[in-house]
Amino acid sequence: MKNKALKVILLTASVALSPGAIAQESDQPLLVEIRRMSMDVALAIAKTAIDHCREQGVQVAVTVVDRGGHPQVVLRDVLAMDLALDVSFRKAYTAMTFTSATSALEDRFTGPFSVGKLDKVLLSAGGMPVQASGETIGGVGVSGAPSGQIDESCAQAGVAAVEMDLEMAPF
Structure with missing residues (x-):
């Protein structure tokens, strides 16, 4: 029973922390462009x-x-x-x-x-x-x-x- 619960927790955490989930929860881009002097x-x-x-x-x-x-x-x-x-x-x-x-x-x-x-x-x-x-x-x-x-x-x-x-x- 413990193994099954642990797998569910790990699966939920991995989905929640995936890049797609991060982008959906925040309006912030994953990458930003930075202006630099030549x-x-x-x-x-x-x-x-x-x-x-x-x-x-x-x-x-x-x-x-x-x-x-x-x-x-x-x-x-x-x-x-x-x-x-x-x-x-x-x-x-x-x-x-x-x-x-x-x-x-x-x-x-x-x-x-x-x-x-x-x-x-x-x-x-x-x-x-x-x-x-x-x-x-x-x-x-x-x-x-x-x-x-x-x-x-x-x-x-x-x-x-x-x-x-x-x-x-x-x-």
Whole structure:
């Protein structure tokens, strides 16, 4: 009797947990399409940011991260400090994570145990989210200029270089 009851329970569970049953109980799709930046777009952002900073007489490091916060393009100008590489990554990661310019976050998390104390998060001007049709698809961080405002203007120039193309891109 126990074996028969166990078989009935297992059969019921397997039917209930089958993909068809999951799709019927939920309006959520089983698979989702995710928009991602191409390498060429990420490279255009980084190169434009470098060029914008060079026009101001500044050599910087630029990191462009994808929507998961993973570095997609990293550029360091000849005279930019090595430290700028890590800082540019952290700014890009923070901008992507919070979907905000990092300058807007500088005074947001001030408590001793706030989110601003996390390893990858850096609440300092110089990071911008990269968006396509209102969806965050990455972030760019710039480091090495004498001020965060210059870093951020270079990051913004990088985003502006591809912004229209991203808005018009089909999906």
